[in-house]
Amino acid sequence: MASHRTFSWIAACMLVVLLAPPSTAQDPTAGFTAVSLSEGNFQLQKPYNMPSSARYSFDGTVRRMWVFSSDEPFKAESDTRPRTEMRMTGYDYSSGVWQFEGSVFVPSGTTGVSIMQVFGGGETATTLMLHVYDGALRYYNQRTVEDNIYDRWIRVNVVHDVGASALTVFVNGNLKLTASGRGGDSHYFKFGVYTQRDSSSRMESRWKNVRILKKN
Secondary structure (H helix, E strand, C coil): CHHHHHHHHHHHHHHHHHHCCCCCCCCCCCCEEECCCCHHHEEEECCCCCCHHHCEEECCCCEEEEEECCCCCCCCCCCCCCEEEEEECCCCECCCEEEEEEEEEECCCCCCEEEEEEECCCCCCEEEEEEEECCEEEECCCCEEECCCECCEEEEEEEEECCCCEEEEEECCEEEEEEECCCCCCEEEEEEEEECCCCCCEEEEEEEEEEEEEEC
């Protein structure tokens, strides 16, 4: 029954997008409740040999994260690429329908980088990544989610239905992507900058109004 309700919700979202005028946006958070977040839920991962202030700033509203392609990984023993990311803690999940919401600003010149992840997959480390390549927001390095994102704020909502193995991505309230899940027993959200292929030497993203929500 829960899977049927979930499928109906996703189908309804897609139908609204197809039938509504192009300028009409939705509220992806309808039917969801935001969880309580404190600074303790935001765990910074940055080059292990750098102080936090060298790669991260927070003015009470905007979290600014940057990294260089020549930086060290976040752990001395790690063979992963450089990153400055927030790993959301306290709300790892293995069932249900969960949502990440945040507004992001990517400065021009940043490319070859992941700015948001749903971590946890079966044969892969993640079940969803949003990359930036030459000003386009992409699903991994594949489908375009939103063009021309440089130097403007956009609101991103990512909905993960574990039971239905389905993900939906909204930009400014408009449905932009549906994708299948990639398995995995446990998931959590991450955002910031994580170096990918063909990256710029410096990568940055800025985030505000970050929330985690759970479907009622």
